[in-house]
Amino acid sequence: WNTLPPMPTARREHSSIYHNHHLYVVGGCDGYDIFDRSELNSVEALDMRNLQWNHLPPLPREVCSAHLAIVSDNLFVLGG
Numbered sequence: 697w698n699t700l701p702p703m704p705t706a707r708r709e710h711s712s713i714y715h716n717h718h719l720y721v722v723g724g725c726d727g728y729d730i731f732d733r734s735e736l737n738s739v740e741a742l743d744m745r746n747l748q749w750n751h752l753p754p755l756p757r758e759v760c761s762a763h764l765a766i767v768s769d770n771l772f773v774l775g776g
Contacts, residue, residue: 700742705726707721707726707736710760711776714744715771723736723760739755
């Protein structure tokens with residue numbers, strides 16, 4: 697096990713997928729109280745070669761507990 701740098705945006709119920717030396721983290725919720733939380737549209741990627749986080753363009757809408765797939769080097773976000 698290795699300790700990785702913390703994500704720039706704290707979140708839970710997010711989705712993640714590893715592809716081409718990057719760990720992608722998508723959506724999720726920002727609060728711990730089920731009644732006081734906001735869903736997120738942010739996408740961040742950790743480059744595993746230099747352990748640097750990058751902000752990617754946001755999703756068109758907020759998602760929580762979505763499914764992710766990589767097809768032809770494109771990241772698809774399903775559901776949420």
